[in-house]
Amino acid sequence: xxxxxxxxxxxxxxxxxxxxxxxxxxxxxxxxxxxLYQGENLVVLGKSGTGKSVLIKIISGLLTQDSGTVNxxxxxxxxxxxxxxxxxxxxxxxxxxxxxxxxxxTVRKNLEFPLVRNKKNLSKAEIDxxxxxxxxxxSLSQTINQMPSELSGGQRKRIGIxxxxxxxxxxxxxxxxxxxxxxxxxxxxxxxxxxxxxxxxTSSIVITHDLTCAKQVGDRVTILLDGQFxxxxxxxxxxDTDDERVKSFYDYNFxx
Numbered sequence: 153x154x155x156x157x158x159x160x161x162x163x164x165x166x167x168x169x170x171x172x173x174x175x176x177x178x179x180x181x182x183x184x185x186x187x188l189y190q191g192e193n194l195v196v197l198g199k200s201g202t203g204k205s206v207l208i209k210i211i212s213g214l215l216t217q218d219s220g221t222v223n224x225x226x227x228x229x230x231x232x233x234x235x236x237x238x239x240x241x242x243x244x245x246x247x248x249x250x251x252x253x254x255x256x257x258t259v260r261k262n263l264e265f266p267l268v269r270n271k272k273n274l275s276k277a278e279i280d281x282x283x284x285x286x287x288x289x290x291s292l293s294q295t296i297n298q299m300p301s302e303l304s305g306g307q308r309k310r311i312g313i314x315x316x317x318x319x320x321x322x323x324x325x326x327x328x329x330x331x332x333x334x335x336x337x338x339x340x341x342x343x344x345x346x347x348x349x350x351x352x353x354t355s356s357i358v359i360t361h362d363l364t365c366a367k368q369v370g371d372r373v374t375i376l377l378d379g380q381f382x383x384x385x386x387x388x389x390x391x392d393t394d395d396e397r398v399k400s401f402y403d404y405n406f407x408x
Contacts, residue, residue: 158353159371163190165323165355166211171220173206180206182379184220188323193349193356194384195370197363199401202376204359208325211357212244213237225322242270245321245354249328251312253300260296263287263315270319286314289351290344306337310344317352324348324356330365342368363405375401 166188173181180203188194198204209215210222213229222229227240253262263283267274274282287293290310300308309329316324329345330338342365348354349369358369366373367387374384377397383390391402 158191158350160190164188165190165225166357167221167223168211169221171207171210171222172218173203173210173215174218179379181217184376184379184381186374186381186384188355188357190355191349191353192371193345193358193369195358195360195366195373196376196381197361197366197373197401198359198376199361199404203379204376205327207376208246208327208357208359212241212246212325242319243322245316245319245324247313247316247324247326247329249331251300251308253308253312253315255300257300258296259287259292259298259300259303259311262300262311263318266315266319282318286317289317289348290314304337306333306340309333309337309341313344313348317348320352322355324354326356326358326360328360328362329358330360330362335364338362338364339368341365345369361405363402377401 164187166186168184168186171181171184184207196204196207206215210217211224211229216230224240225243227236232240254265257265260283263286264279267279267282284293287296290313292307292310295303295307295311303311326345329341333341345356345358346369349356358365360366370387372384373387373390374381375390375398382395382398391398
């Protein structure tokens with residue numbers, strides 16, 4: 153079981169109540185309730201197509217819910233102005249499944265891009281320091297002048313996380329962080345997620361169907377089943393159940 157550190161169970165950074173989202177006749181989220189506490193890694197498990205990615209897109213304001221409330225850092229996401237949403241997003245780091253790097257830019261330029269776009273008053277020395285700091289945090293300082301095409305899948309994933317960290321977000325949203333990676337690289341990415349939590353004091357939602365990832369990074373774990381969450385708790389608590397849906401999910405992802 154993951155050691156819980158620096159979690160403030162009295163402070164919620166995300167509160168979701170009775171969240172519904174449909175696409176035509178396809179009901180994805182059917183009354184979701186969720187809390188994310190200050191400093192914790194919360195893992196959201198679920199098979200493909202269950203609405204995990206839809207959930208974090210609603211949290212970040214990329215999608216709008218049909219009903220229910222989503223409060224992030226004290227603000228109702230669907231009720232604030234575009235300018236307020238833009239400011240809120242600077243506090244939300246979104247680590248995309250495909251890393252979302254610009255192929256035509258070096259690693260340095262990829263990392264500089266969000267800084268230059270969002271913090272126009274920084275000096276070149278401040279930008280250089282920020283780039284070097286996040287590269288050091290993901291242990292890839294040597295790649296600073298390389299192109300994304302020269303990096304492995306795991307390295308691209310790490311650089312994607314570094315680019316998210318460079319704006320010093322309070323909340324990290326990881327979308328399938330270990331998808332498509334070999335087992336050794338998966339462990340490295342899981343360790344990195346824990347290091348980010350520790351070093352940058354982030355609160356994180358980790359979307360995955362990888363049980364090894366869930367066990368390694370989750371302070372709390374929950375599963376999205378039929379559009380709603382089952383109980384949230386430790387990995388062992390969630391899977392200690394007679395619920396056939398949970399047991400079949402475990403068997404589907406069987407881990408040694």
